[in-house]
Amino acid sequence: MRILLTGVAGFIGFHLGKALVAQGHEVLAIDSLNDYYNPQLKLDRLAALGEHKNLTFRKVDIADMDALTEAVDDFNPEAIVHLAAQAGVRYSLINPQAYADANVRGQINMLELARRCSNLGHFIYASSSSVYGDRKDGPFRETDRCDAPVSIYAATKKSGELISESYARLYGLNVSGLRFFTVYGAWGRPDMAYWIFANAIENDETVRLFNRGEMRRDFTHVSDVVEGISRMLASPVRKGHEVYNIGCSNPVQLRDFLSVLENTIGKKAQTELLPMQPGDVGDTYADPTKFVETFGYSPSKPIEEGLPEFVSWWRDYPNRSAI
Numbered sequence: 199m200r201i202l203l204t205g206v207a208g209f210i211g212f213h214l215g216k217a218l219v220a221q222g223h224e225v226l227a228i229d230s231l232n233d234y235y236n237p238q239l240k241l242d243r244l245a246a247l248g249e250h251k252n253l254t255f256r257k258v259d260i261a262d263m264d265a266l267t268e269a270v271d272d273f274n275p276e277a278i279v280h281l282a283a284q285a286g287v288r289y290s291l292i293n294p295q296a297y298a299d300a301n302v303r304g305q306i307n308m309l310e311l312a313r314r315c316s317n318l319g320h321f322i323y324a325s326s327s328s329v330y331g332d333r334k335d336g337p338f339r340e341t342d343r344c345d346a347p348v349s350i351y352a353a354t355k356k357s358g359e360l361i362s363e364s365y366a367r368l369y370g371l372n373v374s375g376l377r378f379f380t381v382y383g384a385w386g387r388p389d390m391a392y393w394i395f396a397n398a399i400e401n402d403e404t405v406r407l408f409n410r411g412e413m414r415r416d417f418t419h420v421s422d423v424v425e426g427i428s429r430m431l432a433s434p435v436r437k438g439h440e441v442y443n444i445g446c447s448n449p450v451q452l453r454d455f456l457s458v459l460e461n462t463i464g465k466k467a468q469t470e471l472l473p474m475q476p477g478d479v480g481d482t483y484a485d486p487t488k489f490v491e492t493f494g495y496s497p498s499k500p501i502e503e504g505l506p507e508f509v510s511w512w513r514d515y516p517n518r519s520a521i
């Protein structure tokens with residue numbers, strides 16, 4: 199299948215790109231290589247993808263419609279997996295414009311592109327569990343109201359869902375949005391807790407536990423996300439726009455998560471308990487039923503297996519201290 203993949207130099211896009219070429223797909227992969235976090239990690243991911251006759255990389259900003267159109271040119275994808283976005287909850291309070299550019303304008307541009315593709319079967323894009331807002335009454339279902347985002351990031355992700363709904367209705371596109379729940383794994387993101395905590399433990403620095411550690415996250419290993427998307431691509435295309443949770447349905451207390459990390463690294467963390475940060479949510483907790491019933495798959499890798507895999511990669515990553 200000819201697949202246009204965005205965000206290939208990012209954490210999830212890298213893993214998916216690798217899997218798609220291994221599955222024999224022809225991939226046109228794009229990314230702006232922005233500097234939200236150190237772009238060296240993005241370059242290293244691209245290098246780790248390696249030269250592959252079935253994968254072409256183009257550096258392009260999806261917020262620039264002309265550049266996007268030119269980059270995709272006559273590729274004529276049969277599927278689009280759109281993962282490029284300005285991620286990060288806390289940074290969205292500092293630079294909200296970056297989120298409007300990548301997640302709102304970028305989403306519109308990708309859908310504009312999609313409606314002009316004559317052979318397109320499926321448009322799959324990344325949304326986020328953050329659209330559920332700050333709630334304690336999980337598991338969260340796709341039918342729940344999502345109109346109280348507590349961060350600009352969440353608001354732009356929900357906007358992306360609404361924009362996708364209108365494109366599906368207006369132009370008969372088949373669109374699926376994936377609400378990811380705290381994805382982690384090797385080649386992960388240095389702005390996320392697993393990387394920040396691991397660094398702090400290793401360097402005898404203080405681990406800051408927001409909301410006094412009273413938070414739960416439904417951690418999802420990146421291999422489960424890749425398997426989920428691969429199954430979607432292999433499934434018959436469904437009509438219209440649907441959103442799906444991708445999460446384990448097993449929320450873990452931040453303190454328990456820290457214990458697994460301490461045991462893996464073999465060192466106790468020094469901790470500081472702090473209040474909740476603006477933009478953050480207390481709990482994330484997926485009800486995965488809709489995805490399981492539609493695509494026959496549920497993420498299940500526990501952090502006791504997934505975190506040691508991350509730590510082992512992170513320890514061996516030669517540019518770790520520079521990131």
Ligand SMILES: NC(=O)c1ccc[n+]([C@@H]2O[C@H](COP(=O)([O-])OP(=O)(O)OC[C@H]3O[C@@H](n4cnc5c(N)ncnc54)[C@H](O)[C@@H]3O)[C@@H](O)[C@H]2O)c1
Binds near residue numbers: 211260280284380
């Ligand atoms: N990792 C998670 O826990 C998580 C959770 C929920 C949702 N998501 C979503 O999943 C997707 C992938 O996330 P990730 O964790 O791999 O993040 P990431 O930041 O590692 O990857 C995103 C990639 O998109 C690229 N990008 C950003 N703006 C762009 C633009 N305007 N044009 C082209 N490329 C651009 C970045 O350079 C980056 O390489 C994102 O849409 C994110 O919002 C991730």
